[in-house]
Amino acid sequence: MVYNPTAIKIPDASSYNRKIGSQQVELYYLKNDAGMQVVVSNFGAHLIGAWLPDRRGNLTSVILGFDNIEGLALQKNYYGSTVGRYANRIAKGKFTLEGKKYTLPVNNGPNSLHGGVNNFSLKMWQAKQIDSKTIELECFSGHLDEGYPGNLKAKVTYSLTDDNGIVINYEATTDKTTVVNLTNHAYFNLNGEGNGDILYHIVQIVADKYTPVNKTMIPTGEIALVKGTPLDFAQPERIGKRINSDHPQLKIANGYDHNYVLNRHGVHLPVSIVTGDLSGIKLEVFTDQPGLQFYTGNYMAGTNTLRGGVKDKARTGFALETQHFPDSPNKPQFPSTVLRPGEVYKTQTIYKLSV
Template sequence: MKLHFKLLVPILCLSMLISCTNSSTKNPQVSDESISKSVVLSQKEFQKSIDGKNTDLYILKNKNGVEAAFTNYGARIISLKVPNQHGVQTDIIVGFSSVDQYIQSTEPYFGSTIGRYGNRIAKGKFILDGTTYSLSINNGVNSLHGGKKGFQDVVWDTKQINEQSIAFSYFSKDMEEGYPGNLKVKVIYNLTDANELKISYEATTDKKTVVNLTNHAFFNLNGEGSGTILNHQIQINANFYTPVDSTLIPTGKHEPVADTPFDFRKFSIIGKRVADDHEQLKNGKGYDHNYVLNNPNGNQLNHAASVEGDKSGIIMEVFTIEPGLQFYSGNFMQSKNTFKGGSKDDFRTAFCLETQHFPDSPNQPTFPSTVLNPGMFYNTTSVYKFSIKK
């Protein structure tokens, strides 16, 4: 009998509720700096054979004109076009215009599904039932986002359910990247007529293992190519965060955000305190930390965060049943890659909000467990909701 394993499952459901403005109300004087360039993706550029499997480009559209693009290389989201406060379609996901660019990128995670384990595991080791498992080391002395060839670098099987839903499936073999168990994974994207882009995860295993799936979308709510995200305002529903050492592994403590640069319980500009003289900001080179979310409703969807684009008026709200949220302020973006609109991945021109269980949970007995046993059914759906500033 399959069990619903609710504590383990990270929810990244992107739910979008957008106030669509009639074209007759568009402001013709809108600055080019506040809107993203309109880019038409070429399907040919996403058709490639990798490890004997074919990749492709997939488009979902709803009746309101919201459009999302995906590729099965990494089961990743490439673009998401929603209207800004002037009714102009704005691509709020940064990404590339070809599979080759994703393969060659110095940042492998743009928009991808992350697994088997999102975030870091200390020294690439953990113990289950007395057995020590050694993972690929790919981030200093640690393992990050599933190892050297995580789920972002594999070709997923694809089933286009209809014009608004698509499912990606992957079979991760026992001991792939050092993880035990044959893991069957499915990720379903559904763009509803309520302007919700839902991402649901499913997984089963035949051997005890650890799992922490998430999505690594990089957002700029002013649109790709619009410049820094430091003037976005953010609010995070968390009284505590998990401080990290110099290698970004949690110390095991829950530290209060009060009276620190990590206090976003009320809306604050991202860049206001990012350069403060604080040990944790030095360790992360900015914000790259897990927040311990306030969770008043147990396993129900809870409000995790809200972000407002300062130029676009687009508001993104994040809801999840997960205990944690990784806030990353684009600290390692180095202008080495060119996005689909022609702009570079300049320093802090995108941010991430990854719903998750805590980093290094397999080695932290006081953290919520990420163990998945045979017979359990890993199943979740999560939400990122978009609206327009009134």
């Protein structure tokens, strides 16, 4: 693969000029003093992309995405999506809360994934650009929307700092007891979008444990040690070194697609660090959430045309989704995702990029 970071351009707002329902799709541009730019849309509160100079000064697209609204609206892989009400999987689309059973749409084998069929990534959000570095987006999800109880008001704020941090603040309130687990599903390629796979990226995840899954990708309920397994990234390691190992968990997921139980919570120290081998661009992830889903694009199948006409071939992007654990509503031993009236769901994630 020829290293060509300048091939992927920042999308023009005119390519997203379309109405969904009665609302106009818009792009919002954030820019800092270091020359980094971030693009966000009110459709699905999507993180459309991020561009920053690599070690040679070339403006590099590090988040995979689309040149136009058609590609974004039709895709099934959640590129840059804000997902909810519940990120990740809920077994068989069912859970019981305060003695009442709830049924969700099943959209991932026998399970409900990322909030169901009409999840947050497909909704139009109300957007307000605060200044050149900050945008707020709000969304209303009615009682029993996709099966979830409660009228939920959600808010996502993207801020770009001058040290190249993409700060994502999530908030939500409800009028009935419900479950909430919001995240962003950006796919990164730190060598630049369209510059091959991510198997030579170096990754570290500050976690001694993870939640093993069954054959349908639902946690078994066990919290297991990563030590002695190919899932151990406590020390920096190349993504591709062990990805095809003959390990039951990697066979089930066709690679890495696992929730790591983070050793620390808070936004003062990174929970994961990834470096692109060609660009020298480094990604640090900070979060106050207990879990981190590491996904290596195992089911990217070349069916989507990304920016610049690039196909989304397998493992050409990776995701680090900050979250509570999958299927927590059915696993009382996991940290709770219950939100009650009068409470405020509040969490922060930072994706910080540097060279």
